[in-house]
Amino acid sequence: MPKPRNDSLSPDEAFSHALAAAVHLLSRKDRFERTIRDRLTAEGYDSETVARVLDHLRRRGLVSDERAVENSLRHPTGKYPVGADRLRSRLIEAGAPEDLVRERMAQLDTNAETELLEQAVRRRYPLATDRAKAARWSAGRGFEEETIRAALNRVYGDSEGEA
Numbered sequence: 001m002p003k004p005r006n007d008s009l010s011p012d013e014a015f016s017h018a019l020a021a022a023v024h025l026l027s028r029k030d031r032f033e034r035t036i037r038d039r040l041t042a043e044g045y046d047s048e049t050v051a052r053v054l055d056h057l058r059r060r061g062l063v064s065d066e067r068a069v070e071n072s073l074r075h076p077t078g079k080y081p082v083g084a085d086r087l088r089s090r091l092i093e094a095g096a097p098e099d100l101v102r103e104r105m106a107q108l109d110t111n112a113e114t115e116l117l118e119q120a121v122r123r124r125y126p127l128a129t130d131r132a133k134a135a136r137w138s139a140g141r142g143f144e145e146e147t148i149r150a151a152l153n154r155v156y157g158d159s160e161g162e163a
Helices: 012-027 033-042 048-060 065-074 086-091 097-104 111-123 126-140 145-155
Strands: none
Touching: 012 033, 012 048, 012 097, 033 048, 065 086, 065 097, 086 097, 111 126, 126 145
């Protein structure tokens, strides 16, 4: 069935269509309010309709930036872990409010991040001669130098002066 033009809909019809589109977006995973706002605006819904939809979703607990950030931090996607810097960038790019991301990132356990990196390095670079490659790969994934050094020391043993 072809989509009706949004400017030909009554305000209640536009709200119903926009709400259905937003719920469809949320059916697969949590989304940030900005993502939903941007998507509905791109589909041609006016700002008043979009605001009504977001308010409706918020009141029913269907959209929550806090929950979306928490879920992204607890269940990162991808085969290999990413460091705090890369994760922060991804969340902000995806529409998470910067102040919320800063607050939640400050609460992250750095030991858990080191352990995740250690496991990934053991799988990807098992040979002691791979230390420099592992360091470059880890830096490219957004891990901080201290985290890289700690993980590599656990995998390959202490080596002062190297990342």
